[in-house]
Amino acid sequence: MKRSHARKIWLLTYGASSPSITHIQLIDAGFRVKECYTLTQRDLKYTLIRLFDRVYVHAINDLMGKLKVISQHLPGYEHAAGITGSNGSMEEHPGFQLIVKHMNESSPLLETWLEDGDILSNSGSLLWGFRTSVDYGQMSKRKLEGMVKEFAAENKRLVVQNVSLEERCDLLALENAENGLKIEKLTEKNRDLKCHVSALKAVVWATDKVHNNESDE
Numbered sequence: 001m002k003r004s005h006a007r008k009i010w011l012l013t014y015g016a017s018s019p020s021i022t023h024i025q026l027i028d029a030g031f032r033v034k035e036c037y038t039l040t041q042r043d044l045k046y047t048l049i050r051l052f053d054r055v056y057v058h059a060i061n062d063l064m065g066k067l068k069v070i071s072q073h074l075p076g077y078e079h080a081a082g083i084t085g086s087n088g089s090m091e092e093h094p095g096f097q098l099i100v101k102h103m104n105e106s107s108p109l110l111e112t113w114l115e116d117g118d119i120l121s122n123s124g125s126l127l128w129g130f131r132t133s134v135d136y137g138q139m140s141k142r143k144l145e146g147m148v149k150e151f152a153a154e155n156k157r158l159v160v161q162n163v164s165l166e167e168r169c170d171l172l173a174l175e176n177a178e179n180g181l182k183i184e185k186l187t188e189k190n191r192d193l194k195c196h197v198s199a200l201k202a203v204v205w206a207t208d209k210v211h212n213n214e215s216d217e
Helices: 023-028 057-066 094-104 141-216
Strands: 007-015 033-040 044-055 110-114
Touching: 007 057, 007 094, 023 033, 033 094, 044 094, 094 110
Parallel strands: none
Antiparallel strands: 007 044, 033 044, 033 110
16 A cells, blocks of 8 residues: 655646635635645646645545545546655646646736745745746737737636625625624623522522521521
């Protein structure tokens, strides 16, 4: 049986129809995230994550299962690859190479999130050493038009996602307000119960005193 090692860096491969794995979902699941990159391709998605703490592959698999993510395998690589793949280093992983390519092309298909700064300013990030300058003046008109279409499509997707997030925030705010009212009601009820208990104690104390006086007589 192949031994599993705890890693801080994971490259996940899954179906393009699956929901994207984002830093928000990772944080909600209890992971302490340092960097998160997700690339969407026609058939596959790749998510490269860097955590503050080492985790085992079963924790990654549990997360993908909860998110209903359909894992996919590339030849020679697991769907959740640690810092090294069976064919060599992480840099040789096809998904990593595509992420680097899209980063250097400023592709809208690549979503990036860093806990500190961004890929243009954080010299300690995973992708910093793979950055190259892009000369748009040397690109063909067809290539530039293709990039414009990609940016437009991604911008449309982000607008829809932003609306969805705003709706989620509104829903959470409403739930929070409702919970606040429930807490107030419970606090008031608890206060009434305390008063009732105090009154009962006073009655019991008075009754005991009367009985004691009768006994003395």
